[in-house]
């Protein structure tokens with residue numbers, strides 16, 4: 265096996281560990297408040313605003329940013345009622361420049377790669393990671409090569425990736441096959457890997473919970489709920505939360521829940537059986553394209569942070585439950601891709617099962633934009649055009 269810079273000799277994934285000397289949380293909170301008025305500097309980014317906890321030593325000229333992050337945190341009574349909690353917030357990572365939470369990590373991975381002198385970036389993807397990478401690589405004046413499974417991914421995401429100018433390599437097999445290939449061959453091909461096996465992706469994705477805590481004046485809800493596919497989001501959430509607590513930014517840790525889609529839920533299966541080794545799902549199958557992953561690369565890190573350190577919980581939900589929750593999120597005016605609706609469906613289940621108390625509060629992280637998986641948008645509109653007249657319109661309105 266050819267070496268990969270992010271894989272340890274033991275086969276596990278490397279991660280960034282810092283000694284955290286000289287962090288003064290009160291001073292940093294003040295600095296970050298001041299940065300909220302930045303406009304066209306790197307600190308206008310909702311990721312690089314928190315540079316001191318993300319990648320303090322990276323020189324600014326290497327940073328490729330599209331002012332990512334800065335996403336809304338919306339209270340919604342409809343979804344609170346639906347899930348059964350007292351208060352519910354939706355953190356819309358879908359509002360990122362390429363339409364998904366991947367941007368929080370990708371700006372850091374691409375900036376790190378540039379600092380090493382790379383000009384060719386790569387990833388394997390079900391579509392969001394590739395769109396994000398293609399966008400940042402183009403922005404940095406570099407090229408990207410993306411490996412995409414030939415089936416069960418979203419054509420709208422593939423088109424978005426192509427639009428940013430990536431070289432597309434469609435292959436037979438699943439996301440997991442593509443990851444196996446790029447673990448082995450990206451480095452000899454001179455391509456800098458930007459999948460979440462790259463620990464700088466995880467560092468960037470921590471900013472999601474940093475920004476959420478900042479928006480809530482450093483008091484998080486009782487629960488934070490994320491979808492689980494490759495498990496980089498869960499890992500970053502766990503690592504980020506523990507750092508916030510350890511460094512004195514928050515006084516109380518929230519509980520965390522990771523929700524998988526039933527057809528691609530090896531992590532949930534492992535946790536619910538009390539096991540500590542993951543049995544991959546050979547044919548992952550869910551309508552939520554971003555969750556179509558049978559062998560999540562970050563499962564060990566997620567197990568360590570979410571289950572080991574934070575005593576978090578997991579659940580799995582059916583495609584029907586995902587689509588029902590998505591319908592509600594869409595009609596609240598926020599909208600999301602199917603994978604993002606899994607946390608809302610999962611929270612409902614956790615309240616029903618008595619794991620989450622109805623008096624508790626929760627935030628669900630929406631990972632991708634409503635326009636990401638357009639093939640599965642289940643809405644219809646007027647079947648055939650009419651000749652416009654007041655009578656014809658009144659006739660249609662009275663039917664509705």
Ligand SMILES: N[C@@H](CCOP(=O)(O)O)C(=O)O
Nearest residue numbers: 389390391392393459460494
């Ligand atoms: N849903 C993802 C797959 C995860 O890839 P990662 O390397 O970004 O964790 C995608 O959009 O491709």
